[in-house]
Amino acid sequence: MIAEPQFNTMTPQQYLDWEATQDIKYAFVDGVVFAMTGGTIPHNLIAGNLFALLKAHLRGEGCRVFFADVKVEISENGPYHYPDVMVSCDSRDQNAIKLIRYPCLIVEVLSPSTAAFDRSDKFSHYRRLSTLQEYVLIDAEQMSVDRYRRLANRHWDLQTYIAGESLDLASVSWQESLDLLYEDVQLGVEESDSV
DSSP states (O other), X not given: OEEEEEOOOOOHHHHHHHHTTOSSOEEEETTEEEEEOOOOHHHHHHHHHHHHHHHHHXXXXXXXXXXXXXXXXXXXXXXXXXXXXXXXXXXXXXXXXXXXXXXXXXXXXXXXXXXXXXXXXXXXXXXTOTTOOEEEEXXXXXXXXXXXXXXXXXXXXXXXXXXXXXXXXXXXXXXXXXXXXXXXXXXXXXXXXXX
């Protein structure tokens, strides 16, 4: 999730050097840094469930699965984002310590405050990654998943999955029921109802 921008513009290298000294994460877009805020419990559970499922599936396959705190570099000039879940099977990322450059799969769990950005500008940024094969948007308020799959360099196919269906991710040869993605998530519960 993204909070208000910090309006001191920086170069990409200034951002990377500065963020390394900060206590919280910051995204970087067009010279502006954005403080990353915490998410909801459903958001955390969904991202954690997917991370655990993919980690188990890809064990020993030469792929690395990342969860929330790893940034992706779109280019040396930015932008830099923190996907909720990301997978790289590219040997060029195998020894990466600070950021990933060659993901094949990026997943964002949607929240009302970030959904429009995740669907538009952020997806536009991610599409610039030549290795990206699939981009997945998971709704945290209802059982619904949108999967974008690259068909050709500039063409993407959208498939929507709903309750009772299985999500198919060709980029990592994985298919699983949405029920497992949403395991332990209480949908349709207002905050006041859960206290």
